Amino acid sequence: MTDDIALIQRYLAGEENAAEELVMRYQKQLYAFLYRMTRDMEEAKDLTQKTFLKAMQGLGGFRGDASFKTWLYQIALNTGLNHLKESRREMFDIDETALGSNGDPLDGLIEEERKQRIRNALHRLPERQRTAVVLRAYDGLSCQETAKVMGCSEGAVKAHYHLGVKKLRKYMEECGYAARP
Amino acid sequence: MLLDHEQVRTLLPDYLNGSLGHEARTSMAEHLAACEECSAELAVLEELAGVNVPDPGDLFWAALPKRIVAQVERPVPWWKGLLAAIMRPAPLAAVAALLLAVMLVPFATHYVGPPDRKEGGILSLEQIDLPKQQVQEIARTVATSDQEVSALLDTDENSTSEYQQVIASLSADELDELVQELQKTGNSGGDA
Numbered sequence: 501m502t503d504d505i506a507l508i509q510r511y512l513a514g515e516e517n518a519a520e521e522l523v524m525r526y527q528k529q530l531y532a533f534l535y536r537m538t539r540d541m542e543e544a545k546d547l548t549q550k551t552f553l554k555a556m557q558g559l560g561g562f563r564g565d566a567s568f569k570t571w572l573y574q575i576a577l578n579t580g581l582n583h584l585k586e587s588r589r590e591m592f593d594i595d596e597t598a599l600g601s602n603g604d605p606l607d608g609l610i611e612e613e614r615k616q617r618i619r620n621a622l623h624r625l626p627e628r629q630r631t632a633v634v635l636r637a638y639d640g641l642s643c644q645e646t647a648k649v650m651g652c653s654e655g656a657v658k659a660h661y662h663l664g665v666k667k668l669r670k671y672m673e674e675c676g677y678a679a680r681p
Numbered sequence: 682m683l684l685d686h687e688q689v690r691t692l693l694p695d696y697l698n699g700s701l702g703h704e705a706r707t708s709m710a711e712h713l714a715a716c717e718e719c720s721a722e723l724a725v726l727e728e729l730a731g732v733n734v735p736d737p738g739d740l741f742w743a744a745l746p747k748r749i750v751a752q753v754e755r756p757v758p759w760w761k762g763l764l765a766a767i768m769r770p771a772p773l774a775a776v777a778a779l780l781l782a783v784m785l786v787p788f789a790t791h792y793v794g795p796p797d798r799k800e801g802g803i804l805s806l807e808q809i810d811l812p813k814q815q816v817q818e819i820a821r822t823v824a825t826s827d828q829e830v831s832a833l834l835d836t837d838e839n840s841t842s843e844y845q846q847v848i849a850s851l852s853a854d855e856l857d858e859l860v861q862e863l864q865k866t867g868n869s870g871g872d873a
């Protein structure tokens with residue numbers, strides 16, 4: 501597989517196919533990341549496009565001191581956070597009723613409802629914790645990459661991540677979570 | 682390799698996505714088999730992994746790359762401007778260098794979009810977020826005399842030239858055009 505840097509160079513030299521290839525390579529994971537931030541498919545689609553536009557526009561200045569992937573995630577995170585700020589939404593705004601405060605055991609729920617509750621639990625986390633958990637657990641970024649994307653130290657990433665997972669576990673247990681057999 | 686609880690928990694996402702080497706994977710499995718707390722955390726992550734995202738559909742995925750390429754204003758790699766400047770007739774040197782400065786700014790300021798040309802709009806190489814040494818190198822390559830080098834590196838109001846004013850007021854499209862002009866001039870040898 502051609503590496504990202506080679507594709508970037510080909511694009512800058514005038515080959516549009518190379519840019520399409522770059523987008524194809526990362527579009528699904530960036531969309532998923534932005535969906536997890538916004539929980540809205542239309543917004544996530546729109547933000548994915550914005551992220552790539554900014555990235556492609558700025559490619560001439562990509563200096564390769566981070567990987568292209570990490571750089572894309574940085575742009576996606578900024579774009580997503582700005583969007584949420586503009587639309588005056590909290591990263592973790594939440595429909596409290598969907599969290600199941602009545603203590604129904606998750607095991608008794610239909611699959612979709614169970615997933616919905618977990619999604620909501622994730623959204624109850626403070627922004628930095630949630631970002632660290634999502635980037636580590638869903639996007640498979642290493643602690644080092646996550647630190648680059650979030651613009652903090654690896655130690656801070658670990659702290660945010662651990663606190664986040666701890667809280668998730670607590671939320672899940674509070675609403676009757678039990679590991680599936 | 683012996684891992685403590687914190688190390689195990691830190692590595693759980695990597696364990697789940699299969700990115701650990703054999704030795705680490707074995708140590709993780711051994712620890713998890715014996716440790717209830719870390720296993721509980723693994724279960725949380727497995728539960729998270731089950732939460733999917735809705736798929737916008739094949740049509741969207743097929744169209745997006747083309748749409749992006751069509752919409753993007755082709756970035757001009759900084760070295761192209763530099764190349765043009767090196768081969769330019771003398772008066773264009775300053776234009777090329779300043780152009781370079783203007784072009785670099787959007788890429789150097791953490792993707793907040795084009796520079797705000799209303800506020801102070803005039804840019805110089807010095808204001809670009811590049812290592813100082815690199816900035817000086819660029820200035821030296823582009824400029825033809827020591828005088829020009831110091832002019833380029835000077836952020837002083839008084840050194841604001843007509844060129845700077847003009848370039849700072851250009852739109853992205855106009856900048857693109859100017860770059861192409863520069864390149865043409867450069868390629869034809871630039872007989873000034």
Ligand SMILES: [Zn+2]
Nearest residue numbers: 686689716719
């Ligand atoms: Zn343990």
